[in-house]
Amino acid sequence: MRARQISRELALLALSQLPSSPERLAKQELYNLVLAAVRTLTTEAHEALETAAMELDRGYQQLLKSETQAAHVESAQVMVRAAIEQVQVALNRLGAAIDFPERIQLANQTNVRAYALEILECLNAHRAEIDQLLEASLVDWQIQRLVRVDRDLLRIATTEMLYLGTPERVAINEAVELAKLYGDEEGHRFINGVLRRVVDQLQSRPPVGGVPTVTGDT
Template sequence: MSIRQQPRRIARELTLLSLSQLKNNPDKLDQEDINSLLLAATRTLTTEVHEILETASAEVNRGHERLLSSETRSPSLDSAKTMIREALELAQTAINRLASAVDFPEMMQLASQYEVRQYAIELIGTVQRRGAEIDQTLERAMVDWQLKRLPRIDRDILRMALAEMMFLEIPQKVAINEAVELAKRYSDDEGYRFINGVLRRVSNQLAESPGR
């Protein structure tokens, strides 16, 4: 994260990392201390890193056991290689999350800025208050997929983007581009491409809707 980033970009990242941890009434979000947002963000990253590393460890163990029992059977060897490759990919994801955590001292400094704090609170409140409308719009735009089946981080990126597109008067192109950048940082290649596709379908649907 660059210290020269726009306040709203910092606020989006803070919002993304905080959403799953905040349970407050959206009408009381203006009272939310910025330290609570940072604590929520830290807990999100910590929890996710632990879960990813546990899954990676389990895959390595499964792959190792498969190798030991496979002898020379080609299907078993291929299966073991796949498990280990997936474990390495998960470990790389965890490393990326840890790299994000390294940026936290800078985020803490920037989050104290009035513009950052206010936009994060506005964005979180909009996602929470208009959640039903946002999710309905997303469901209509998803092809052969369900919102609840997506990873939590991908769902929150999509919800934030729709909050901006539908209710916060952010240009749709800007909202989509910012969502894709967040997905590149916190999701994976498949995730950010999926998010980009869904948001572009939403944009087309909104353009065809009366009154928009």
């Protein structure tokens, strides 16, 4: 597992849990980054389980009505299938939460922490411009209305392309793979489409931002 791949995943999962202040963010240890990532995963697992419980209850209520109306059976089946899907999401999140610290241990921890923090610091420093670029690339959507995973993935990939010197193809492919892992079935296609429109915008204007300050693999 490449260090920067884990850094991107760590930045994605920790982003919503960490301070935005540059001074406080720079002081974060790897332990705090991993803790924030695991908290995000476990929170999402709990939410998925709660949704599954509600779907199961609704399905049960429909089954009670099915003795007199056959249509309720089909409705109950749909709800139970949705509940099963939510349970699978929860299990995946819990599995990732358990597995993530071990993957950090197997990687170059110094490089993982350094690049994850560079992404987060750069994103926070240039969030306004990043969001402006993304807003112009969204079709019938607003950045603040997107689900957290999609919004954060778009911000991270745009940060890498615009300020960290990551090749456009690499940034898009990495974001798409993370969307497949943490998003819904259609999320990765949405991410791919938006980021390609971001690239079109970047290619039509003079380059901005700095150069990579962290070297290593992608």
